[in-house]
Amino acid sequence: MTQLLAISAGDPAGIGPEIIGKSWDAREAEGLTPFFAVGDPRAFEAVWHGPIEVIGDPGEARDAFATALPVLPVIDSGPVIPGEPDLDGARCALQALEMGVGLARAGTACGIVTGPISKIQLQKVGFNFPGQTEFIAEACGVSRQNVAMLLAGPDLRVIPITVHIGIADVPGALSTELIVNRARAAAKGMARNFGIERPRLAIAGLNPHAGEQGSMGREEMEIIQPAIDLLRDEGFLVAGPLPADTMFHAAARDRYDVALCQYHDQALIPVKALHFDDAVNMTLGLPIVRTSPDHGTAFDIAGKGLASPRSMIAAIRMARAAWTHRQSYEG
Numbered sequence: 514m515t516q517l518l519a520i521s522a523g524d525p526a527g528i529g530p531e532i533i534g535k536s537w538d539a540r541e542a543e544g545l546t547p548f549f550a551v552g553d554p555r556a557f558e559a560v561w562h563g564p565i566e567v568i569g570d571p572g573e574a575r576d577a578f579a580t581a582l583p584v585l586p587v588i589d590s591g592p593v594i595p596g597e598p599d600l601d602g603a604r605c606a607l608q609a610l611e612m613g614v615g616l617a618r619a620g621t622a623c624g625i626v627t628g629p630i631s632k633i634q635l636q637k638v639g640f641n642f643p644g645q646t647e648f649i650a651e652a653c654g655v656s657r658q659n660v661a662m663l664l665a666g667p668d669l670r671v672i673p674i675t676v677h678i679g680i681a682d683v684p685g686a687l688s689t690e691l692i693v694n695r696a697r698a699a700a701k702g703m704a705r706n707f708g709i710e711r712p713r714l715a716i717a718g719l720n721p722h723a724g725e726q727g728s729m730g731r732e733e734m735e736i737i738q739p740a741i742d743l744l745r746d747e748g749f750l751v752a753g754p755l756p757a758d759t760m761f762h763a764a765a766r767d768r769y770d771v772a773l774c775q776y777h778d779q780a781l782i783p784v785k786a787l788h789f790d791d792a793v794n795m796t797l798g799l800p801i802v803r804t805s806p807d808h809g810t811a812f813d814i815a816g817k818g819l820a821s822p823r824s825m826i827a828a829i830r831m832a833r834a835a836w837t838h839r840q841s842y843e844g
């Protein structure tokens with residue numbers, strides 16, 4: 514029997530508990546695969562009025578799911594004030610993440626959907642990672658160079674090659690090796706999680722007009738084109754380096770399955786402009802399925818009942834679909 518999905522609640526003062534509760538409300542209308550939450554039950558009670566069943570073991574979640582949101586409890590986060598994050602809440606978010614990843618790695622859950630955390634809050638309690646992506650990679654024994662952060666919406670999939678670093682550090686962080694590693698993770702991840710056997714990769718330039726033959730920057734000639742040549746030698750279908758300003762309109766998007774972009778906002782601006790409501794963040798290159806909504810903690814609206822569960826629902830759906838694709842990919 515397929516195990517249930519684990520959903521870590523994220524920061525208890527953010528919108529994670531509300532969108533998980535709303536996803537449970539929508540379980541029948543949306544045909545969602547059963548799931549259980551990992552977090553502080555009080556964080557759910559503070560923002561959502563649906564039924565909760567505290568479980569002692571993921572094995573209890575299947576029966577509970579029909580009538581209540583099953584919650585596997587973590588340490589008590591203390592009083593939860595939506596929109597006001599604190600260190601107890603950050604510890605609680607970290608424990609939920611650790612437990613959820615552990616359950617997915619053990620096969621006790623069929624994958625993990627991570628609720629939004631505040632990176633700065635987590636770092637205050639000793640979390641020494643740029644984000645959940647790198648934490649999960651390390652927990653799974655995979656180098657952070659060999660995973661790829663995919664943001665996927667109905668009409669566009671993107672991967673940032675450099676991720677959570679300052680823009681001034683981007684040129685120095687780019688290397689032919691990094692681009693090749695991300696592209697390999699992208700290609701394998703498309704086959705394994707989406708059933709796209711020979712994905713078409715598009716790789717963006719860094720500079721205006723993709724450098725215009727070196728007149729506006731040399732990274733395309735010295736770093737990006739050599740990566741593309743290596744990837745083509747390995748048999749991958751790769752276009753690029755493409756000028757970033759003309760690769761995201763509708764006709765251009767039809768020519769590739771996933772776009773690899775040189776830095777965070779080059780990738781995330783187009784996908785969030787098109788699909789903020791229902792894009793999903795998936796980590797490619799892991800032995801486990803991991804998805805997440807595309808948005809953050811939204812402390813500004815937490816506890817007001819305004820949070821949309823659309824991206825969380827899409828993340829639940831994508832995790833389950835990826836799990837199914839993996840069964841046939843891995844035989």
Ligand SMILES: NC(=O)C1=CN([C@@H]2O[C@H](COP(=O)(O)OP(=O)(O)OC[C@H]3O[C@@H](n4cnc5c(N)ncnc54)[C@H](O)[C@@H]3O)[C@@H](O)[C@H]2O)C=CC1
Nearest residue numbers: 628629630631632805807808809810811813814819820821
């Ligand atoms: N996967 C994750 O855990 C992510 C975490 N973050 C963290 O979130 C925190 C806040 O980041 P921001 O840049 O402010 O981005 P954000 O996504 O939290 O919020 C941006 C804007 O979108 C709105 N919004 C976000 N999700 C919404 C939803 N489901 N329904 C309705 N409105 C929604 C917010 O109210 C806000 O106005 C940061 O600490 C960041 O580290 C950001 C992105 C992803």
Ligand SMILES: NCC(=O)COP(=O)(O)O
Nearest residue numbers: 643644645646647794805
């Ligand atoms: N901007 C995307 C993002 O912050 C995702 O971070 P994470 O999934 O690595 O925590």
